[in-house]
Amino acid sequence: SQELEQSPQSLIVQEGKNLTINCTSSKTLYGLYWYKQKYGEGLIFLMMLQKGGEEKSHEKITAKLDEKKQQSSLHITASQPSHAGIYLCGADMGEETSGSRLTFGEGTQLTVNP
């Protein structure tokens, strides 16, 4: 079983709608990263959360880490076709964190229909 569970696995929304992607762990997360990937391309860094209760926003994307540091959510407001892609959460599951030694969830495939 995955140490990081993402839900949903796929999501189809109409342009302009809001959506949320979740990332859940049974262990404490010492650094939680959100990446976006377009098909056939590399990973684009979105945000990194490290403190319980932390919330960060960039343009129309907001990410939160819960107080227990075991669950994170990524929320997109007023989705656009440019938001389409695969969203991946990654985390260092050990107490010593490194952005290059991550455990990833399976990813969420987002489709935004015009």
Next chain:
Amino acid sequence: NAGVTQTPKFQVLKTGQSMTLQCAQDMNHEYMSWYRQDPGMGLRLIHYSVGAGITDQGEVPNGYNVSRSTTEDFPLRLLSAAPSQTSVYFCASSYDREWNTEAFFGQGTRLTVV
């Protein structure tokens, strides 16, 4: 600033052949790592390095070798390719062990073993 450069982008191998996937970064990052991405499984860590001359195994190291003779380069060697190694391979790098840094990813190498 090139970031993380992976070569080749595509490769087809016959079972039993050996090859080296190249990864180079020009950001003077200490940490480098290799992941493979398979459908439904997200990214899984193969090997990582915390600095020149130091490497360690990740989640799925079998069938792969690495070395880190310089800070810039972190090649991944397939000793005897198997169909199970068909995957997309990503190299990543990041700064030191401070955990508020992002990992920069290359564009990936799509490998098919026939």
